[in-house]
Structure formats: C-alpha cells, structure tokens
Amino acid sequence: MKNKKTITVAVTGLNAIDSPGPGIAVIRGLKESDFFNVRIIGLAYEILEPGIYMDELVDKVYQIPVPSSGFDVMLERLKYIQGKEKIDVLIPNFDAELMTFIKLKPILNKMGIKMLIPTKEQFEERLKGELNKFGEKLGIKVPKSETVFTINELEETLDDYDYPVVIKGKFYDAYIATNIEQAKIFFYKILAKWGAPIIVQEFINGNEFNITALGDGKGNMLGAVPMRKTFLTDKGKAWAGISIDDPKLLKMANDVISKTKWAGGMEIELMKEEKTNELYLLEINPRFPAWIYLANGCGQNHPEMLVKFLMGETVDPIEEYAIGKMFIRYSYDMICDLDKYEKMSIHGEV
Amino acid sequence: MKLKKNIAISESGFIFNPEIGTSFTTNSLGVAILKQLKEKTSLDKIKDSIVKNYDIDPITCEKDLDDFLRIVNQYNLLEEQS
Structure with missing residues (x-):
C-alpha cells in the first residue's frame, strides 16, 4: 500500500x-x-x-x-x-x-x-485464583484449584488433592509436584519470586493447546489462531509450535471473548484430557502471547489489527488462517x- | 474403520494431523493403506490389494495390517467408532 x-x-x-x-x-x-x-x-x-x-x-x-x-x-x-x-x-x-x-x-x-486492554473487572475475573468461578460463568471446564497464602494452608489444601498436583504463581511459573515435599519446595520457590497467593491446581493429563485471540471490547472476536507447542524449554515455554485446525478451540475462544466482551489480545491455555478428550481451561493471559508472530505467519496480524482498531480504521474479523505453520525460536x-x-x-x- | 477426513498424506510418507498438530512418517505401503482408508475402502479390499501386489501370504498380511492399524489408531488418526 x-x-x-x-x-x-x-x-x-x-x-x-x-x-x-x-x-x-x-x-x-x-x-x-x-x-x-x-x-x-x-x-x-x-x-x-x-x-x-x-x-x-x-x-x-x-x-x-x-x-x-x-x-x-x-x-x-x-x-x-x-x-x-x-x-x-x-x-x-x-x-x-x-x-x-x-x-x-x-x-x-x-x-x-x-x-485496547481489558477492564479491571475483566482482568480480575480471569485471575488464576478466580478461574473456577470464571469457568462456571462461561460453562467451561476448569481443573479444580484453590488459592493459598501460607504453608499451613497449602498442607491443608493438599489433603483434598491427588498427586501429581500443579503449584502455580499468581502471574508466572507453574510446577508439577508428585508429593507434598515437592509441593512445599515449589510453594517457597514461587513465593520468593512472585509473592502470595499461590495456586494449587488439579493436574490434567493430556495435550496442551494454546489460542491467541483478539477482542474488540464489544463482544466481537477479530481473529484467533490455535496452536500446539511442539518443543518446550525447561521452564515449560514454547520453543516451537504449530498452528492447528480444531473448530472446538476456536469456538471456545469466541465464547470467552463474546461473553466477557474482552478488549485486546489474550492467550487461552487449554488442556485436552487424554482419557476423555474433554477440554479444560488452564489459564487466560490478558495480553498477546510471546508466540504472537505465528498468527502473523498464518495470515492474521493481530498487533496491526489492534492498532488499526484504535486508530479508528475499519477492522473486519478474520476467520481464515494457515494450518500447519510452524514457529521455531532460536538464540542469537x-x-x-x-x-x-x-x-x-x-x-x-x- | 475410517481415517479422519482432514489427515494430510504426502507421497513422501509424511502424515500430518492438523487437529492436534502431530506428524508421523511411514513408507510407501503405509501411504497406500492410509489413502485407501481415507477413501473408505474396506479392510478386506485393502488386504487383497496388498496380497496381490506384494510377496506376502494372506495370514501374515492380515497380522501386519492389524499391527499397522493399531499404531494408526494410537496416533489418533482414525475416526471414533460410534
């Protein structure tokens, strides 16, 4: 142009x-x-x-x-x-x-x-500690989870969970603990780095999928691209991934954006349970993911769409994207x- | 038994499942079997064509075909049986 x-x-x-x-x-x-x-x-x-x-x-x-x-x-x-x-x-x-x-x-x-960012209410209702309520509101399955502030609370909470269990920070970090001793170590590790609260979450065995999506704040989804991580770093971050074709994932993204009237970029993290093929919502990150450039590679330039929207230009929602596009990070x-x-x-x- | 309709089969033997982003490799016979499954060819017909075109007896062919299909199923490439 x-x-x-x-x-x-x-x-x-x-x-x-x-x-x-x-x-x-x-x-x-x-x-x-x-x-x-x-x-x-x-x-x-x-x-x-x-x-x-x-x-x-x-x-x-x-x-x-x-x-x-x-x-x-x-x-x-x-x-x-x-x-x-x-x-x-x-x-x-x-x-x-x-x-x-x-x-x-x-x-x-x-x-x-x-x-183009979420409101305080939108930001808070998808917080990890509030995810069960969020799932109920949207009719989406969420692994059982509880928020704890102290080591005593952690011990009491773990009585109600089977191992392995996931120990998560309020913003970042997640570890899989196979016994109470490991859970305590991860609790202190996350507490030292990110502070309280810490989230205890039921472990779902299956394949993890991620969706990046863009909402206009009025309930419309402007674009969405789902992917599966194909290579993880030791911190569980995607080092490689591939865009996939799963209408169920796109429907879930559309439901989340339309029901919350989400404004801006978001990343939805989901687990498809191996045993049942059921989808569980693990997290909603209130921003573009680090792999957002894959969406661009698939034909949806979400950062550009966001800027166009804010600058008052017409932004038509995009549904098409290339399937089977991969991203691979590298060090330089x-x-x-x-x-x-x-x-x-x-x-x-x- | 039916292959999921969106499974991509390359002549090179590269198989891609776009629903979950997994990929596999197989040989030319594997490609031929998967293509026939995609076209909803019956297992008996697939077995007959293998016996006709390869130096293999029907019993061994059936056993090997069963093994291959078990792997294909494990890799989540088949439609769920209703």
Missing part, C-alpha cells in the same frame, strides 16, 4: 530471553504492517532487555519504573516520554504491569495515548557497543 500513515506505538515486553516477553513479536507484526509505517518506542524495565539493542526493530527506548513503584511514578515517567514522543498507541505486554495501565488508561487517553548473539548500555544506565533512554 502506498502512502502509509506514520504512527508511533509504544511497546513493553522487550525481554526476548529464554522465557520471552511478547514485545519483539508484537513489534515484528507492526513493522510488517501494510497499512501503517510504525515508529516503535520501546519501554523497558531492565537495561539488558535484548529489544533495547535491536535497532532494526526499535526506534527509541525509554526505561520505565517497575509496576511496584506505584501509579504516580509510572505516570510521571509516561508524561515525560509523551512530552518527547507523540505516542498514538501503547501495547502493554506484561501481566504484572497491566493493572497499572488499566488505572492509567483514562489519563493516558487524555494525553493522546490509546490502549548481538554485538552491541557499550555507549548504548551507558546511555540506558545513566539517562534511562537511548
């Missing part, structure tokens, strides 16, 4: 590491837009997030305060950044930062920064000059 409109999009999640954030995959989709010429502002929490040093993808980077610094600190930083850059759209890519951005949304909107050593690292360390921008 000629005369592409130039816009500025800020993106978080530049941590393209072994457990990657989605930022770089989102940026790749945006840079391949047929509709927009996208200038990317990277927002980084750590100065060694690899995306900071990817000059071909990221035009300018600012360090931002971690979500625990508070609402006001983040707002001040974003005001400073917006004073220098005219950001049109911001795409948050971390679960842990999303509540801050939900609170900031009306203020950022007045500053000219648009976001960039050689970087020290001055960029120095600028990020001293000035917090580069």
Whole structure:
C-alpha cells in the first residue's frame, strides 16, 4: 500500500530471553504492517532487555519504573516520554504491569495515548485464583484449584488433592509436584519470586493447546489462531509450535471473548484430557502471547489489527488462517557497543 | 474403520494431523493403506490389494495390517467408532 500513515506505538515486553516477553513479536507484526509505517518506542524495565539493542526493530527506548513503584511514578515517567514522543498507541505486554495501565488508561487517553486492554473487572475475573468461578460463568471446564497464602494452608489444601498436583504463581511459573515435599519446595520457590497467593491446581493429563485471540471490547472476536507447542524449554515455554485446525478451540475462544466482551489480545491455555478428550481451561493471559508472530505467519496480524482498531480504521474479523505453520525460536548473539548500555544506565533512554 | 477426513498424506510418507498438530512418517505401503482408508475402502479390499501386489501370504498380511492399524489408531488418526 502506498502512502502509509506514520504512527508511533509504544511497546513493553522487550525481554526476548529464554522465557520471552511478547514485545519483539508484537513489534515484528507492526513493522510488517501494510497499512501503517510504525515508529516503535520501546519501554523497558531492565537495561539488558535484548529489544533495547535491536535497532532494526526499535526506534527509541525509554526505561520505565517497575509496576511496584506505584501509579504516580509510572505516570510521571509516561508524561515525560509523551512530552518527547507523540505516542498514538501503547501495547502493554506484561501481566504484572497491566493493572497499572488499566488505572492509567483514562489519563493516558487524555494525553493522546490509546490502549485496547481489558477492564479491571475483566482482568480480575480471569485471575488464576478466580478461574473456577470464571469457568462456571462461561460453562467451561476448569481443573479444580484453590488459592493459598501460607504453608499451613497449602498442607491443608493438599489433603483434598491427588498427586501429581500443579503449584502455580499468581502471574508466572507453574510446577508439577508428585508429593507434598515437592509441593512445599515449589510453594517457597514461587513465593520468593512472585509473592502470595499461590495456586494449587488439579493436574490434567493430556495435550496442551494454546489460542491467541483478539477482542474488540464489544463482544466481537477479530481473529484467533490455535496452536500446539511442539518443543518446550525447561521452564515449560514454547520453543516451537504449530498452528492447528480444531473448530472446538476456536469456538471456545469466541465464547470467552463474546461473553466477557474482552478488549485486546489474550492467550487461552487449554488442556485436552487424554482419557476423555474433554477440554479444560488452564489459564487466560490478558495480553498477546510471546508466540504472537505465528498468527502473523498464518495470515492474521493481530498487533496491526489492534492498532488499526484504535486508530479508528475499519477492522473486519478474520476467520481464515494457515494450518500447519510452524514457529521455531532460536538464540542469537548481538554485538552491541557499550555507549548504548551507558546511555540506558545513566539517562534511562537511548 | 475410517481415517479422519482432514489427515494430510504426502507421497513422501509424511502424515500430518492438523487437529492436534502431530506428524508421523511411514513408507510407501503405509501411504497406500492410509489413502485407501481415507477413501473408505474396506479392510478386506485393502488386504487383497496388498496380497496381490506384494510377496506376502494372506495370514501374515492380515497380522501386519492389524499391527499397522493399531499404531494408526494410537496416533489418533482414525475416526471414533460410534
């Protein structure tokens, strides 16, 4: 398309590491837009997030305060950044930062920064500890789970579960424990890293499937691509995956988006029980997954669709996608000059 | 016995199940059997064609065909029997 409109999009999640954030995959989709010429502002929490040093993808980077610094600190930083850059759209890519951005949304909107993100209620009802209620509301099977805060609560709760059992953090990390001692070790490990609560979940034996989907906030699903992970890292993250053809999965994604009126990207994690072939909802992540570029490879560029929607362009829902497309990640050593690292360390921008 | 209709069978012997994203490899005879299953050919006819085209007696053929179909079933390539 000629005369592409130039816009500025800020993106978080530049941590393209072994457990990657989605930022770089989102940026790749945006840079391949047929509709927009996208200038990317990277927002980084750590100065060694690899995306900071990817000059071909990221035009300018600012360090931002971690979500625990508070609402006001983040707002001040974003005001400073917006004073220098005219950001049109911001795409948050971390679960842990999303509540801050939900609170900031009306203020950022007045500053000219648009976001397509879930509401506080939508964000909270799909929290891991609330998933049973969420499943009931939507008529979707969810493995039995309970939220615990202390080791005593964990011990009491485990009396009602058969092993193996899954021990999960509120935002990240999940481990399969085959006995109470292992469960306690995982409890403390997750508690030290992510804090309480910890979720105890029934283990479902089967194949895991994931869906990335985009909702317009009015109950319409703009696109969805299901995939199966074909290679996992030791952290359980997808290192390779393949797009699949399962209408049941797409129907479930459509149900979730239409019944919740979800706004923005989401990743649905499901388990198909081997014994019964029943689908169980494991998690809903309130953002694009790190493998979102597979959707682009399948013919659905969700980051571009999200930006088009926010910029007031017509976005027609897409149902078609290529089946049997694979993604395979790889490690790559960039050689970087020290001055960029120095600028990020001293000035917090580069 | 019927192969799931969306199973992709390549002449090279690469079999892809798009419903769950799994893939397998087989030889040219395996490809021929799967293609016939997809066309809803009866097991007796499949067995007859193998006996006719390969140097194998009917009893061994039936046993080998049963073994192959058991694997095909384990790989979730067959329609569920109602």
